[in-house]
Amino acid sequence: MGKKVLIIGGVAAGMKTASRLRRRDKDAEITVIERGELVSYGACGFPYYIGDEVKNFNEFTHTPQGIARDVDYFKKVKGIDVLTGHEAQKINRAAKTVTVLNRKNSEVTEMPYDVLVLGTGATPVRLPVPGADLEGIHNFWFPWEVLKVKEEITANNVTDVVIVGAGFIGMELAEEFNKIGVKVSVVEMQNRILPQMLDLEMAELAAKPVAAAGINLYLEEKTVAFEGEGRVAAVKTDKRTITAQMVIVAVGVRPNVELAREAGLAIGPSGAIAVNEYMQTSDLCIYAGGDCAENTHRVSGAKIFAPMGSTANKHGRIIADNICGDMVKYPGVLGTGLCRMPGVEAGSTSGSRQHGP
């Protein structure tokens, strides 16, 4: 019998680990626990579903040959057990088990592991302001949020959208809403667009074609409330009130570290799970990768939270190789990002002066 490898989280880091491990080790018993219903989807293209550049949502969840990357696919093609609708509730390190809740029938089981991998990802930040629970206010992170946004644009005849946060997801979405004729206003607390990526001089250059395309950029403005009866009708900032039938809150994400913290694993200074250069946590039988795991900046050596799909996939590959005994080192990240906006594409490596090393 092969070693029992339990993986929590079934998107980028988790599924990359599972698939790579299967390629390397035909005997390993690989089980993925995922609380959602979809696995192995590509979130990076989600904004392009809004502007119909990606016409069919299946493109995010299917292989290029059109086969769904679902539970059956992973079982039949790769010999990997994927349990969707299952939530890992507790890691019992002494017994080397994970307490798992089947959300479909409320059954709780203890699942044993030889090696455990945490690929629990991140959760979008919500704005703690009055009216935050009104209908029509969305994050744009999980697949169901993306589908809901798309559906509501037509169902609610959305003509005005406010995007809170001018990071790369906010700016990519600004382009897509603009493309389908929705009036876009972006509200950003800092003095520039893409504040983590660009310094002021470059951000001002990049903002010119964006504004020329008709996108309102309200910089150095703080969102203080959402207004409306049942459904959002306006966004109040500290300087103005903006009409909106829909709001996208894209103000960043936080790593999902609760399971790790409760199990006594070390959390790093960035707030993500501390890992060594082999992607092992403070318990060497437990690896962590993707958005939940801390990264080292390759220039400064600083411990940073750098949630990127590209990084999550690299982590997954290295974790699988190290489970096979290779002990490959992950050198860290440079903080490279690219963003397409109307009339301009911006990219940077190592971040802006304020956010970089």
Ligand SMILES: Cc1cc2nc3c(=O)[nH]c(=O)nc-3n(C[C@H](O)[C@H](O)[C@H](O)COP(=O)(O)OP(=O)(O)OC[C@H]3O[C@@H](n4cnc5c(N)ncnc54)[C@H](O)[C@@H]3O)c2cc1C
């Ligand atoms: C709109 C959008 C655009 C993006 N664009 C880019 C881009 O251009 N380039 C780029 O590099 N990255 C991009 N990203 C980021 C990228 O998608 C993430 O960095 C990547 O998905 C992280 O993968 P992950 O496996 O670490 O975590 P996730 O994708 O968050 O997956 C973690 C999974 O773990 C599950 N989980 C958590 N806790 C438990 C538990 N206790 N039990 C069971 N399951 C659990 C969650 O349900 C989730 O499905 C984008 C993201 C979005 C939303």
